[in-house]
Amino acid sequence: MSAEAPDQVSDRTLEGWIARQRWYAAKGxxxxxxxxxxxxxxxxxxxDAATGPVLYQVPVAAHAGDDPAAEPVDGTTDTDWVRxxxxxxxxxxxxxxxxxxxxxxxxxxxxxxxxSVICDTASGEQVIVKVFRVLxxxxxxxxxTQLALSAAGSDRVPSVYGALRATWPDTGRADGTASGxxxxxxxxxxxxxxxxxxxLRDARAGTSWDAQAGALGGAxxxxxxxxxxxxxxxxxxxxxxxxxxxxxxxxxxAAVREAPTVEPHVDAVRAVYERAAASHWPDLQRIHGDxxxxxxxxxxxxxxxxxxxxxxxxxxxxxxxTLPDVTLRDVAGMLRSFDYVAGALAHDAEFVDAGAWAQAxxxxxxxxxRSGTGGDLAEHRALLDAFELDKALYEVVYExxxxxxxxxxxxxxxxRLAAGGAD
Numbered sequence: 001m002s003a004e005a006p007d008q009v010s011d012r013t014l015e016g017w018i019a020r021q022r023w024y025a026a027k028g029x030x031x032x033x034x035x036x037x038x039x040x041x042x043x044x045x046x047x048d049a050a051t052g053p054v055l056y057q058v059p060v061a062a063h064a065g066d067d068p069a070a071e072p073v074d075g076t077t078d079t080d081w082v083r084x085x086x087x088x089x090x091x092x093x094x095x096x097x098x099x100x101x102x103x104x105x106x107x108x109x110x111x112x113x114x115x116s117v118i119c120d121t122a123s124g125e126q127v128i129v130k131v132f133r134v135l136x137x138x139x140x141x142x143x144x145t146q147l148a149l150s151a152a153g154s155d156r157v158p159s160v161y162g163a164l165r166a167t168w169p170d171t172g173r174a175d176g177t178a179s180g181x182x183x184x185x186x187x188x189x190x191x192x193x194x195x196x197x198x199x200l201r202d203a204r205a206g207t208s209w210d211a212q213a214g215a216l217g218g219a220x221x222x223x224x225x226x227x228x229x230x231x232x233x234x235x236x237x238x239x240x241x242x243x244x245x246x247x248x249x250x251x252x253x254a255a256v257r258e259a260p261t262v263e264p265h266v267d268a269v270r271a272v273y274e275r276a277a278a279s280h281w282p283d284l285q286r287i288h289g290d291x292x293x294x295x296x297x298x299x300x301x302x303x304x305x306x307x308x309x310x311x312x313x314x315x316x317x318x319x320x321x322t323l324p325d326v327t328l329r330d331v332a333g334m335l336r337s338f339d340y341v342a343g344a345l346a347h348d349a350e351f352v353d354a355g356a357w358a359q360a361x362x363x364x365x366x367x368x369x370r371s372g373t374g375g376d377l378a379e380h381r382a383l384l385d386a387f388e389l390d391k392a393l394y395e396v397v398y399e400x401x402x403x404x405x406x407x408x409x410x411x412x413x414x415x416r417l418a419a420g421g422a423d
Contacts, residue, residue: 009060009072011035014045017071018058023113023133026051037168040182041084042075044135044168055135055168057182059085076115076131079105085129086119088164089185094143095162096150099127099185113314118188126188127161136318137170137178144322145286145310146186148230149223156223156307158187189297189306196293199341199361203354213338213361214368216296219305220334221372224327227286234324236281244326245277248390255393259400261411262393268418269389276386280379284324289313291330292337328380331369332387336395336413338362343409389417 011033018024019031026049037044042059059075075081082105090098101122108116113134119127132140143163150160163184170178195216202209252269255262262269288295289312297306312321342358345351370377377384395410 011045013070013072014058014060018045018047018056021133022111023115024056025049025054025134039166039168040088040164041081042182057131057133057135059131074115076107076117082117082119082129085131085164085183086127086185089129089162089183092162092164094147094165096147097159097161099129099161102127126190127185128158128188129183129185131183132181135168135180135182137173137180138318139322140181140184140311140318141286141289141322142309142311143181143184145227145231145288146184148286149226150186152226152230154223154226155303156219156226156305157310158189158306158308161185161187189299192297192299192306194294195296195298195305196337196341198298199293199338200344203341203357203361204345204348204352206357209357209361210364213364214371216305216334217365217368217370218372219307219368220291220330221369223307224285224287224330224373228283231286232324233283233285236284236326240284241277241281245273245386248273248276248386251390251393255397259396259407259411261407262396262414265414265418268420269393269414272382272389272418272420273386275382279382281383282326282328282375282380284326286322287325287327288330288333289316289321289325291333293334293341294337326383326387328384329387331366331377332384332391334365335362335388336391336410338365339413340409343406346409347406385417389414392417 015031015033018033019029024031026047029049029051032048033045034048035043036046036055042057045056045058047054047056059081061073061075061078061081075085079102083102086099086102089095090100099119099121102119103122104120105117108118108128115131115133117129117131119129121127130142146157146160147163149157164182165179166182167177167179169176195212198212199209202212249270252262252266252273256266288307288310290309291307295308297308298304299306338358338361341361342354345354366377392410392413396407396414399407399410
């Protein structure tokens with residue numbers, strides 16, 4: 001049996017394979033691939049898709065057989081390739097601690113946009129290495145935010161080992177070169193449930209979540225405090241405020257087009273946005289950006305809640321996701337997640353009314369966050385309501401497209417918040 005070297009695997013061979021991968025962005029489309037570079041043991045392949053060009057990282061280990069059209073072996077499934085990746089991460093100047101020798105590896109199943117590999121190491125520690133499939137010029141906030149938190153000694157994120165950066169040709173840039181992150185390595189925490197699963201189980205059983213929600217609010221406040229000292233902050237100047245509010249209005253317009261059920265609330269929603277625009281805004285800083293209960297792990301005490309995936313909203317451009325933002329966006333995201341616990345149980349085969357549970361959890365979470373920051377959330381109530389409305393409108397559109405029976409969950413929040421009945 002012969003094996004074709006990675007650089008001999010043709011772009012045409014890759015096209016059929018990449019179209020079937022979960023992380024391929026142009027689902028249902030026909031890839032038109034061309035390799036633009038091979039850097040740090042991986043191929044960078046540009047897809048001139050009908051939906052717009054996308055640059056993919058495709059690590060090709062080899063492919064076996066005499067047929068040159070045989071499918072390649074994805075490097076993430078090959079332990080030898082993973083060993084080489086770990087070595088390159090260890091050598092990167094941004095690395096905080098060495099991964100060391102990788103003795104075994106396996107791909108974590110179920111991911112949509114990236115590929116994570118669980119590595120056993122000679123030291124006995126387990127490391128999870130996230131390989132970014134879609135590449136962008138600039139720093140990936142998932143890397144830089146968690147690097148900053150880990151370097152500051154925070155245990156509210158998995159301990160960071162390091163990251164791998166690379167440069168590649170980009171004719172669209174003035175200097176002809178782009179750079180960004182290829183991979184990110186951090187502590188693997190096996191056997192932990194995420195907060196969404198824990199909350200669903202407890203809400204179904206009617207178990208109070210006041211203590212857990214309060215601790216979660218305090219943990220988020222701790223993350224925000226650490227990020228405010230570890231990374232730059234800046235005042236919320238008028239331009240930034242105007243841009244944020246304009247984005248809210250644009251989201252509302254889009255929601256009305258796709259979900260006419262929003263129409264009766266439009267004037268009231270705009271009034272909330274105008275109150276937010278005229279209110280006092282806190283300083284802007286790095287935040288999580290896409291926070292919900294599924295992004296938090298329940299670790300045993302004394303560690304407690306651990307936050308994951310700081311990439312921000314995946315549909316926002318990378319350059320926007322790295323900008324300082326309002327911490328209340330994260331608070332609003334978690335409030336919406338508690339609301340969804342009650343909504344999910346109302347749609348369960350065995351109906352459970354968890355409305356009171358969710359309301360109590362929301363209040364306890366806000367109390368914990370308020371205690372952790374030492375601030376007065378009442379001062380920013382109009383702004384928090386605006387961010388929660390904005391998120392709920394995003395959810396209305398998502399549910400209308402994907403789960404119409406669930407659209408009533410966020411629509412009820414839109415009606416409540418627009419009417420000024422927020423908690």
